[in-house]
Every structure is written in C-alpha cells, then in structure tokens.
Amino acid sequence: MNTQSLPRRGFLKVLATILCGIAVKVGTKKASAAKKIGTSDHNWGMVIDQSKCIGCGYCVLTCQARNDISPKISWIRILNDNNTATQEVFLPVQCMHCASAPCVSVCPVGASYYHADGTVMMDYDKCIGCRYCQIACPYGARSFNWEAFTQANPSVPIWGEPEIERRQRGVVEKCTLCHQRIERGLNQGLVPGKDQEATPACVNTCPVEARIFGDLNDPDSEISKKVSGGMAIRLRADLGTSPRIYYIPGKTES
Amino acid sequence: MKTKRIRLLATQSNLWLLFLGIFILSGLISAVVVFSKGLSVTNMSNLVPWGLWITIDLSSIALSAGAFLLCAAVYLLNLKQFQPIARTATFIGLIGYSMAVMTLLLDIGRPDRFWHPIVFWNTHSVLWEVTMCVTLYLCVLVLETAPLVSQIEFIKRRFPKVHLVLEKAHLLAPYLAIAGLALSLLHQSSLGATYSVLKARPYWYSSGLSLLFIISAMAGGTSMTLLSSLVSSKVSKKAKIDPDLIDRLLPFIKWVLIVYLYFRFWDLLIMTYTYELGRTETLNLLTRGQFAFNFWVLEILLGIVIPILILFHPRLRKIDFFKVLALSFVVVGVIIFRWDTTLSGQFIVLTYQPHQLGAQYTSYSPAWIEIFAGSGVIAFGLLAFTIGVRYLNIVNHHSNKPVEVG
Numbered sequence: 001m002n003t004q005s006l007p008r009r010g011f012l013k014v015l016a017t018i019l020c021g022i023a024v025k026v027g028t029k030k031a032s033a034a035k036k037i038g039t040s041d042h043n044w045g046m047v048i049d050q051s052k053c054i055g056c057g058y059c060v061l062t063c064q065a066r067n068d069i070s071p072k073i074s075w076i077r078i079l080n081d082n083n084t085a086t087q088e089v090f091l092p093v094q095c096m097h098c099a100s101a102p103c104v105s106v107c108p109v110g111a112s113y114y115h116a117d118g119t120v121m122m123d124y125d126k127c128i129g130c131r132y133c134q135i136a137c138p139y140g141a142r143s144f145n146w147e148a149f150t151q152a153n154p155s156v157p158i159w160g161e162p163e164i165e166r167r168q169r170g171v172v173e174k175c176t177l178c179h180q181r182i183e184r185g186l187n188q189g190l191v192p193g194k195d196q197e198a199t200p201a202c203v204n205t206c207p208v209e210a211r212i213f214g215d216l217n218d219p220d221s222e223i224s225k226k227v228s229g230g231m232a233i234r235l236r237a238d239l240g241t242s243p244r245i246y247y248i249p250g251k252t253e254s
Numbered sequence: 255m256k257t258k259r260i261r262l263l264a265t266q267s268n269l270w271l272l273f274l275g276i277f278i279l280s281g282l283i284s285a286v287v288v289f290s291k292g293l294s295v296t297n298m299s300n301l302v303p304w305g306l307w308i309t310i311d312l313s314s315i316a317l318s319a320g321a322f323l324l325c326a327a328v329y330l331l332n333l334k335q336f337q338p339i340a341r342t343a344t345f346i347g348l349i350g351y352s353m354a355v356m357t358l359l360l361d362i363g364r365p366d367r368f369w370h371p372i373v374f375w376n377t378h379s380v381l382w383e384v385t386m387c388v389t390l391y392l393c394v395l396v397l398e399t400a401p402l403v404s405q406i407e408f409i410k411r412r413f414p415k416v417h418l419v420l421e422k423a424h425l426l427a428p429y430l431a432i433a434g435l436a437l438s439l440l441h442q443s444s445l446g447a448t449y450s451v452l453k454a455r456p457y458w459y460s461s462g463l464s465l466l467f468i469i470s471a472m473a474g475g476t477s478m479t480l481l482s483s484l485v486s487s488k489v490s491k492k493a494k495i496d497p498d499l500i501d502r503l504l505p506f507i508k509w510v511l512i513v514y515l516y517f518r519f520w521d522l523l524i525m526t527y528t529y530e531l532g533r534t535e536t537l538n539l540l541t542r543g544q545f546a547f548n549f550w551v552l553e554i555l556l557g558i559v560i561p562i563l564i565l566f567h568p569r570l571r572k573i574d575f576f577k578v579l580a581l582s583f584v585v586v587g588v589i590i591f592r593w594d595t596t597l598s599g600q601f602i603v604l605t606y607q608p609h610q611l612g613a614q615y616t617s618y619s620p621a622w623i624e625i626f627a628g629s630g631v632i633a634f635g636l637l638a639f640t641i642g643v644r645y646l647n648i649v650n651h652h653s654n655k656p657v658e659v660g
Contacts, residue, residue, distance in 0.1 A: 013432050014330070014432050014435055014436055017432070018436055018440075079607060080607075080610075081607040081609055081610060082609070082610075091607050102452065105379060106378075106380070106381060106452070108370075108371045108379045108384075109367075109370045109374040109375075109376060110374050110375065110376040126367075126370060126374050127363070127364065128368065128370050128371070129363015129367075130361075130362050131304065131363070132379075134300060135303055135452065135454070138453065140301070140603070143300055144300060144363065145292075146298075146299075147294035148292060168364075170363025171364065233608060235607075235608065236606045239454070
C-alpha cells in the first residue's frame with residue numbers, strides 16, 4: 001500500500017462518495033416524487049360547511065365507534081373559529097389528506113403513503129412510532145397511541161360498530177376517510193358520497209348535513225360544484241400542502 | 255489451596271462504579287416500565303412528541319464526532335501523530351452511537367420494529383437516511399474498534415484465531431476512515447435537516463440548522479474526546495496523555511467555534527427582520543422567554559464565547575483547569591443547543607383557523623422516568639469509557655505497540 005498517495009486517493013474517494021450520494025438522493029427524489037399505491041380514477045375530497053356546523057360532536061363519536069378509536073384519541077377535533085359572528089362558529093379539523101403531505105415525505109419507513117385516490121393512508125404494520133409525522137403535520141391531525149387501548153369502546157354500539165382492527169400501542173393513527181367503507185362500497189358498485197354505505201361515517205352521521213363527500217375528479221359531483229363555486233377555502237393554503245378538505249366559512253355579521 | 259479474599263474497599267474507583275451502577279440500575283428499571291406500560295408514562299404529548307430522549311440521542315451523536323474527524327486526520331491527511339487520540343475518539347464514538355441507539359429504542363413506540371427502516375425504505379425521508387447512515391457508521395465504528403479488542407490478553411490467549419482476524423481489521427483503517435467521513439458528514443448535517451425540512455415549524459424551516467448541527471458536532475466531538483482524555487488522565491493512572499498532543503488540537507476547536515458563532519449570528523439576525531408567524535414567537539421564546547438563560551448563557555456565552563476567549567489567551571490555555579473548563583463548556587453548549595432547538599420548535603403551535611391565525615404556546619418538562627432512563631444511558635456511557643480506560647488502554651498517548659489501531 002503506497003501510503004504517500006493515500007491521502008489524495010482518499011480525498012478523491014470521499015468526493016466521489018459524496019457526489020454519488022447526492023446523485024442518488026436527487027435521482028430517487030425525482031423518480032418517486034409522488035409514489036402512489038393502488039389504482040384509482042377517483043380523487044376524494046370533503047367539504048365542511050361551517051355555516052351549518054353546530055359543534056354537536058356526533059361526527060367525533062361515530063368516527064370513534066366505526067374506527068375503534070380509544071376515547072382518549074380523536075381523529076376529528078372540533079375547534080372554535082369565532083370572530084365577529086353572531087353565532088358560534090366551529091371548525092372540525094381532521095387529516096387534510098394533502099396532495100403534498102409533509103407526513104408522507106418524512107416517514108422513515110413509508111408507513112404513511114398516498115393511495116392512488118388521494119387518501120393519505122397509514123400502514124400500521126410498518127409504523128415504528130417515531131412520531132416524526134406528528135411533528136411534520138401542520139394541522140395537528142395525527143394521534144399517537146401513547147398507551148394500549150384494551151377496554152371496551154364506549155362509543156360502541158350506540159354510535160356504530162368497529163369496522164377496522166384496533167391499533168396497538170406505539171403507532172400513530174389518523175383519519176383515513178373511512179377507506180374501508182369506500183373500498184367496500186366501490187366493490188359493491190356503490191357511489192361514495194351518495195350511498196351511505198360507501199361514505200365516511202362522519203358524513204353520514206352529521207345531523208345538519210354540514211359534510212359533503214365526493215369525487216373531485218367528477219365535475220358533476222356536489223363537491224366539485226361547491227369547490228369550483230369559489231366559496232370553499234382550505235386551511236393554511238399558503239403552506240403549499242394542497243389539502244383536500246375544504247371549508248365553507250361560517251356566517252359572520254356583515 | 256489458598257483462597258484469595260477479595261476485599262471491597264471504598265476506593266475512589268469503587269465509589270465511582272457504585273455511583274454509576276445505581277444510575278444504570280434505575281435506568282434499567284425505568285426502561286422496563288416504559289417498555290411494558292408504554293410511552294404514556296412520559297410527559298411527551300401529541301403537541302410535544304420529542305423530548306429529553308431525542309436530545310440525548312442527538313447529543314450523543316454530536317459528541318461522537320471526534321471519531322470521524324480524527325480518523326480522517328490520521329488516515330486521510332496523514333497526520334499520524336494524532337493516532338493515539340483517534341483511538342480514544344473512536345472508542346468514544348462507539349459508546350456514543352450505542353447510547354444513541356439505546357435512547358432511540360426507548361423513544362420509538364415500537365422498539366421491536368427498530369429494524370424496519372433498514373428493510374422498508376423511504377428515500378424521501380431525511381430521518382430514513384439518518385437511520386441508514388447511523389447503522390452503517392455503527393458497523394464502521396465496530397470494525398475500527400476491533401483491533402483494540404484484539405489486544406486484550408484474554409482474547410489473545412483463549413481465541414488466537416479471533417485475535418488474528420480482529421487484528422487484520424486495522425488494514426481496513428484508511429477505507430473505514432473514508433467511509434466514516436462520508437457517512438458522518440451526511441448524517442450529522444441530516445440530523446439538522448430533520449428539523450429544517452418541516453414547513454410546519456417556521457423557526458426550523460431554513461437551511462441553517464443542517465450547517466449548525468455539523469459545525470457544532472465538529473466542535474463538540476473533538477472537545478468531548480480531549481475532555482475525556484484530560485479528565486481520565488487526572489483520575490486514573492491507566493490513562494496516559496501527551497499534553498502537547500492535546501494542545502495541538504485546541505486551535506482546531508477554537509476556529510470551528512468561531513465559524514459556528516459566525517453562522518449562528520447570521521442565522522439568527524436574519525430571523526429578526528419582519529414578523530413571521532411562528533418564527534418570531536419561537537425566537538422570542540429563545541432570546542427573551544423561558545429559554546433565554548439556556549440560549550444566552552449556556553449556548554452562546556459558555557458554549558462559544560468563553561471557550562474562544564480561553565483558547566485565545568496565551569497563558570490561560572496552558573493551564574489544565576482552564577482547558578477542562580473550556581472543553582466542558584463547549585460540550586454543554588452543544589447539548590443545550592439541541593435541547594433548545596428541539597423544544598422551542600415544538601412549543602409554538604400554529605393555529606389554522608382562518609379567523610384565528612396565530613401562535614399558541616405549549617410546554618413540556620421531562621417526567622422522572624424519562625430522567626432516570628436517560629441518566630441510565632449516560633451512566634452506561636461513562637461506565638463503558640471507564641472500562642475502556644482501565645482494560646482497553648484507550649487513553650494512551652505513549653503506546654509503543656507496533657500495531658496500528660483505531
């Protein structure tokens with residue numbers, strides 16, 4: 001081994017390694033920029049009408065029942081959005097299913113991923129519980145299972161029956177647009193958004209019909225009309241996450 | 255047959271081992287509680303998911319940076335005179351990365367799935383890249399430490415074949431140094447990038463943190479190695495140092511600190527111009543709020559300015575007390591920088607209500623179980639270093655062994 005030339009060779013090797021590393025990084029980013037799992041012609045979205053929402057919380061309870069969620073966790077959080085309104089204005093917040101989701105980029109094991117229909121999905125079997133996605137989400141949409149949920153679900157059976165497996169301690173969970181209902185409904189030839197059996201539970205249970213669900217790819221769907229009408233806004237649109245949950249603002253004093 | 259009576263004397267070293275043992279035991283018990291009950295026993299929450307353990311993890315990795323720097327200096331820049339220190343640094347690196355892995359195992363929700371990032375890739379994720387680099391670098395460190403282990407008399411006598419194999423590892427040293435340099439440069443800055451890429455956290459969302467993490471690691475890692483060498487030489491006869499060798503590395507630390515201060519200055523100054531939602535609140539928290547003491551006194555004054563002044567002063571820098579003081583301050587500064595960055599970024603929560611766009615404040619302080627578990631990991635590190643000094647000759651600048659190690 002010629003030790004004299006080693007530093008120079010070594011430097012060149014290091015440089016080559018780093019350049020290769022950068023090339024790989026840039027290359028893979030461009031190649032798998034928006035990797036989606038599955039195939040779909042649909043692009044699901046939701047509109048929540050704040051002018052109708054009365055903050056009853058039925059959506060939260062039904063969600064907890066149908067997705068077997070611990071009472072300490074909520075995929076939907078109902079916040080106050082008051083300003084100068086004569087009536088109280090509520091803001092139900094849940095996973096926005098962003099088209100450019102920070103949580104999908106940062107998950108080290110790819111447990112958070114895009115479905116072809118736009119839903120940001122969770123693979124609870126891959127999740128290692130590092131909670132990086134929780135820190136990355138600008139909407140605080142994700143909940144970590146800090147402890148095991150072993151007791152009976154208090155929302156069951158009044159608000160519905162569980163449709164998916166209960167998550168174990170140590171993984172992160174969030175709204176999945178009741179993807180199990182959508183998939184089952186599509187298999188039966190139903191239309192999500194119109195047929196209750198294929199529509200997310202929160203949309204079905206809302207007593208004032210403040211929630212609309214449908215296919216943004218379908219220009220004739222109710223949701224497409226509401227979105228293109230210009231009244232619907234998205235939260236923190238300035239961040240560039242491209243959420244798929246739209247809001248129609250509450251009535252304020254003119 | 256005469257039986258040897260072992261008398262347990264209350265010697266300095268035995269007391270030290272007892273002290274460490276208590277913390278390791280309490281750490282183990284805490285870890286068992288955490289693994290069995292879940293992370294709900296900690297004070298971490300959905301708003302502050304990363305706390306004390308992540309800080310210990312980040313700090314362990316940063317303070318292990320001496321390994322890649324000194325091995326690169328010895329094998330790539332041909333500065334062979336630093337080889338004994340490189341050996342110390344490599345062992346510290348092995349300890350540090352083990353501590354980081356242990357803390358991570360505690361912190362992730364599913365420790366049984368620790369292997370997932372190696373099998374399930376997400377090449378977009380900076381954290382994935384960090385995990386891969388840390389895993390690979392841990393292998394590099396193990397190989398770099400192998401010659402050290404091969405020198406143990408016990409191994410030489412009982413497992414001569416193993417001894418030969420391990421000794422051959424020293425031939426890999428230059429290539430391991432290259433790999434170590436590339437991997438470390440990548441993941442030390444990527445740990446900063448873990449925070450930088452998050453648009454949800456305006457204070458973090460800039461390119462500054464990646465740079466600051468690698469620079470502070472270079473200062474902190476070298477300081478940690480020199481500090482450990484100096485302190486162990488004072489308390490143990492087994493640790494023999496060459497003060498001249500240590501003195502030759504002090505200017506390096508001094509200049510890295512100056513560069514670090516320079517980058518931090520501009521990074522922070524730019525943030526003071528014009529209100530930016532989330533970023534301004536976090537900056538206020540750091541400079542005027544609850545982190546003000548940590549920031550101004552521990553990070554800047556003690557962590558950077560005073561060590562620079564000491565290392566510039568012609569007489570002070572020759573006095574051992576001030577050397578140890580300066581190096582300790584740098585180490586503390588590096589740790590507190592990571593603590594402040596991790597927490598301040600999470601303490602400001604941005605609202606998203608269209609009519610109530612603003613910043614809210616949350617808080618966190620570690621639970622006792624987090625403190626005990628964290629202390630247990632740190633005590634393990636100290637114990638491993640103690641054993642290294644005593645039995646593996648890791649602090650020995652007068653080694654006349656012909657075999658190259660580390």
